[in-house]
Amino acid sequence: MHHDEPSEDETSLLNSASRVENTLVEVNTRIARLAMSLNAPLATEADIQSILNREAPFLQPHAREQISNNPFNHEPGRLIHQWEELRGMLVLRGELMSQSIKDLGLEVTREINSGIKAELQRDGFKPGADGFDILSGSNS
Numbered sequence: 001m002h003h004d005e006p007s008e009d010e011t012s013l014l015n016s017a018s019r020v021e022n023t024l025v026e027v028n029t030r031i032a033r034l035a036m037s038l039n040a041p042l043a044t045e046a047d048i049q050s051i052l053n054r055e056a057p058f059l060q061p062h063a064r065e066q067i068s069n070n071p072f073n074h075e076p077g078r079l080i081h082q083w084e085e086l087r088g089m090l091v092l093r094g095e096l097m098s099q100s101i102k103d104l105g106l107e108v109t110r111e112i113n114s115g116i117k118a119e120l121q122r123d124g125f126k127p128g129a130d131g132f133d134i135l136s137g138s139n140s
Contacts, residue, residue, distance in 0.1 A: 031131065
């Protein structure tokens with residue numbers, strides 16, 4: 001047996017890390033696209049919290065009524081749906097990150113995070129377009 005071949009455990013870890021990274025790239029890309037489409041702020045933790053807590057204007061019940069009753073808005077349901085999807089994707093990303101840290105450890109999760117940032121930038125998104133920079137802290 002060669003010493004430079006990864007062990008079964010290392011191979012399993014690499015496969016898990018790769019799956020997590022691919023999933024998070026898809027989730028973050030969707031978050032970035034929705035945020036751009038909706039002009040949703042994701043620059044600060046408070047911005048993200050307001051969406052998660054349904055405090056963002058389009059997630060408020062009275063705003064939904066105004067959107068639905070506006071005769072000039074031809075697709076009120078679509079706008080509301082996109083805001084809810086953005087909120088759901090942010091929740092999903094938080095759960096994926098939490099599970100990744102538990103399963104793979106903080107260091108591997110940080111490496112995954114760096115790879116995701118690079119991939120999104122290669123795809124033409126500005127740094128932080130997905131609100132992910134604030135989650136990684138300034139130590140990355």
